[in-house]
Amino acid sequence: MIRRFAALATVPALTFAFSFANAPAAAAEGELSPVMVVLDSSGSMTARDAGGSGTRMDAAKRAVGSMVDGLPAQAQVGLEIYGAGTGSSGAEKAAGCRDVRVVQPVRTVDKAALKRAVNATKASGYTPIGQALRTAAAQLPKEGQRSVVLVSDGEDTCAPPQPCEVAKELHQQGVDLHVHAIGFRVDAKARAQLACIAQNTGGTYHDATDADSLLGILGRVTEKALRHYEPIGKPVIGTADPFTAPTLVPGQYLDTIDPVEERFYAADLKAGETAYFAATAIFPRGNPRDIEVLDIRITGPGGADCYRSERNLFTLAKDGGSLTSVLTWTGLTAGSQKTKACSVPGKYVFRVTRDADQRGTDRVPLEMQLRVEPPVTGSLGEQAQQNLVDFAQQPSGAVKPVRAGGSFNEATTLDGSGRYGETIYYGEELFYRVKLDWGQGLAYRVTFGGVPKGPTANIRTALFSPVRADIKSDTTAYTGNTQILPSNGKAIATARTAYLNRNAAEPTIRKSSVDGWYYVVAKLGSSIGGNGDSPTGVPVTIDVAVVGEKVAGPEYGAAGDVASTPTPTPTASSSTPSGSNTDAAGKGDAIPATDDSSSALPWIIGGVVLVLAVAAVGAVLAVRRRKPPSPPTYPNAGPGWPNQP
Template identity: 45%
Template sequence: MSRLTKSLAAAGLTALVVTASPAHAQEREPGYAPTMVVLDASGSMNADDPSGGTKMDAAKTAVRDFVDAAPTTSKVGLTAYGTATGSSDAEKTAGCTDVRVLREVDTLDQGALTAAVDGIRASGYTPIGASLREAAAALPNSGPRSVVLVSDGVDTCAPPDPCAVAQELHEQGVDLVVHAIGFGVDAASRAQLTCIAQQTGGTYTDAADGPALKRVLPRVSQAALRTYQSTGTAITGTETYNGAPVATPGQYLDTLGQKRAQYYAVDVPQGATAYFGATVSFPRVQHDAPNGDTSALAVRVYDADGADCHGFESESVVNSSHGAALTISKTWDGATEAKSGDRKCRGGGRYYFSLEWSTVADNMPERTPVELLVGIEPAVTDPGPATATGDSPFTEPTGEPTAAVGGGSFNVAGTLPSSGSYTDTLQRGEFVFYRVRLDWGQGLAYRVRYEGTGSRGVDGISNATTTLYSPFRAEIDHSFTSYTGETTALPNNDPALTTAKVRYANRTADAHEDRSQSVPGWYYIAVKLGPAREESAGTPVPISIDVAVSGQPEPGPIYQSNTAGDVFGEKGTPSGTDSTASTVAATKGDEDSATGMIALAAGAAVLLVLVGGGAFAWRKRKAARR
């Protein structure tokens, strides 16, 4: 236990640490997840592709592009089904067991994988369920693992039903995520493939034709390698607030449709602050979709009688995304005020949070997995030090840089343990997450540098983006520019992106962007490298993240309650959340935990802003604080 924690305990103070990462993510070693690509080679893949050639030709081209772009240290295998038999009824028995591992999962061998792809001949049935079992058996026995499934139709061999197989793998505790791509599929096939992905916490993506598949397969595969995974306890929101499921602090997993809002109930004690957020991740839809590729989520709050709290500091919150992923976070402090007369949305009690799409991108799946986060912070008797003002200082790191591997979501974000410089390599189209822990009184400043690759030219231009998030996934700051193959830093008009010094009193700060720096815990850095303007152009880009953590830990607020399990989720922590969030324990080094923790959810999300060619840079200014 640190000296600070001991002194707080002696003084009767409670330091609140917000933690939101599943236990398996805490233990994950840096590196890429072994990934098996499962390719449909059934007879229907011989059909013409709208863009020319056959669907099988287009699929082979897409897989070759992925192999060319995959990190050299990644472990990738290839499985195909439908390659050896015809499609007559007499051949069905053999065809429905026709699943072949063409390349075992091993360190990337581009030549061998390309040769295996070139040798595929489409001819038979579609045993998706059997292929999932075969792919799972061919992957390592432990640790994060991924399958990328490309299919142009529904399983023609069930049983086993492929969605049931996916559920079976999940229930067996297999840490495996299936990302599914529907290649020119109908509604029934789309529903089946979406179910497979949702059962394992993966994503589903439509690819209408060969060019679309060529765009999305490398990106979906990169998400698999970076181990994107939706996690949480299953929950089903209702279409009205009546009968909405009650969510205690923790992380949940639901699916969100396009047509109507879904409601969830949260019991908020008098004086407490509630946090509610949602994360949706899905690879980019067609960039030339006629109605655009922007989606927007909205969260609203209602009181126990169903009264809309709009106008009572519960404005509708909307974030937009260009198709890759998005997150939304709402802090509700209505219970911190006393009930008075007939005023609505004040005081402790049951509140309802609704989540809905306000704008939907073209070609987005009818239903998408959504992670929900719920946290409840009790009332305080002493808020501790006054509101912090000013940006945290940025100091150039010294010493040799340290290699780091970012994760594909908040759940598996790469840990940057202290001040210093950290290096990674991003593929075109990747968004990755890193995390830095801040205690009360500490602040963060960081800068991202995209190293030069010499691959200049208009076709190789990509969008470079970085976003800083609070422990409850609220966006703190954001910056982007065009990456043209030359060394580029973000932000390029300021030394760094920064937080304020973390203090409880920041939640009432004059500068709105400082209010999210009101709890300690993991602060998240998301780094994005968009696809090149010409999808086949551009090479992987080395990056470095220079991190400066400033300030000495200081006493935080004194809470009215630090032992109530119903407040912190200490009893019956939902599966998929960080089990350490339910304990009172100290950990090593500068990650000493104190006596109270909020269980919050984690998700894979980054607000993407894509910019066409030309050298252009932007940063969300924090002018109110300057």
């Protein structure tokens, strides 16, 4: 459940004359790959966990147990341990270096049995990592993608074979095996060894400094088993000091953030521009805390307080998923009532804070978008709307099968009015998108079908605007019986999109002031009470109505054209958007805001297109890697712009 603490401010103005062509929707469905979990049970795991209430082994058991809880019922998972069968004396070394035991073969996961095996493990002996890797590889199928998740608190104490050489062997044999290594409070030498294993098998390496971070990392590693939020963006590191914040050009960025941490990012804004700054934090299933808060605050040139913030709360963060906050700044637009110090061109700084209900050390990905819109210098388009749209009649007919994406970036397109359906699995958050032109509105509802004796879980749906502002959401419990959201029987809906809607008092109408892709999200949480997840998932149907005919929108000019901004009197002009701003775009190398890649909105997007998936998020169970969104084209742009001849 996400609750909004601060309403969006009035938003006057949008961008200019470059629109995105269609980007691909979600990646194709893939099967789940088999996984062998390899757990260090050597004597060093009996050391106390820093900041914890037990040993490192206790922390590892809790983390693996939480990981098991988050696995889909159809996952193929096994467990291997080393170091638990001997002591660590010199006389026991020969036996200890052969001490690798498969306690659970790779098969359809039996969560209870796997957790019992983990909990029965005692740490005592040596660390034969190289031999453990060979054993794990032999246990996995001979074809297809396979994965090993290795948790170790130190380096190999039994070489030969050297672990990194074993990794190279497997790679040279053409074995499609990826080792994802997690170093639990390791020193530099052990870290280098584990990272070498991961690098030579196409896997990932992660540092875990305590029990909380180990739990969070294991959750993110196993998250690849289901469709998940794969963040993308140009890497950026926000600072702890607003005066040294990195300056962003419009586009999409990627950072990470700790609980109770401030990150600062800057943007140079010109007279007449409106800025939209969106931050999306992505949490793993099994997140260590239930309540997460994402707060954005803005300051003006010289650090002036602009007295504007946006704060959203996530109360079911242990289920995993995403939390988005959006701050819209209109202080430089004509007629703005903002403070004088925050109404002048210059450097504006956005502070992003992640406030959790308890402290921790787990970092999560932070995906950010900066969008900038110059003033309207011609027609403002239609009058503001007074009402939300609704279904003209009850949807009927065949349900069109779809396959949703796991993020804003990979949302699957729903082609206008109709009925769409698929299966959602426990722990999944699915994203769809619907295109709205000026003058069109959206109404929808989601039906979670009945599953006899299905586990109890939380379900949720939410609607987001093209700038990722959450328009409306609804949450309730699912007990295996058919459940419709919203539960009040009314559709979740927008008004017909109109530029002047941004002046409305009603928040839902105010957020219907942008044309482009609107996002429908459906979520089925993890089962409640430990009664297991259904291996078949839950059927879900999305009924959609796109209401209204396309009309002319506002006419945009270049930044700085404040003096020529017309009096806000709407007309029915059919003129096309005009103006250009070659100074505001075409510089920097931020990734364009792909979630609105085929919007008719002419967002200012600067720079060379780079699509970078975050290696730090980890990967394990998906057979096919997702194909990154293709770079958008700019059909109205001239020579010299990105992707133009």
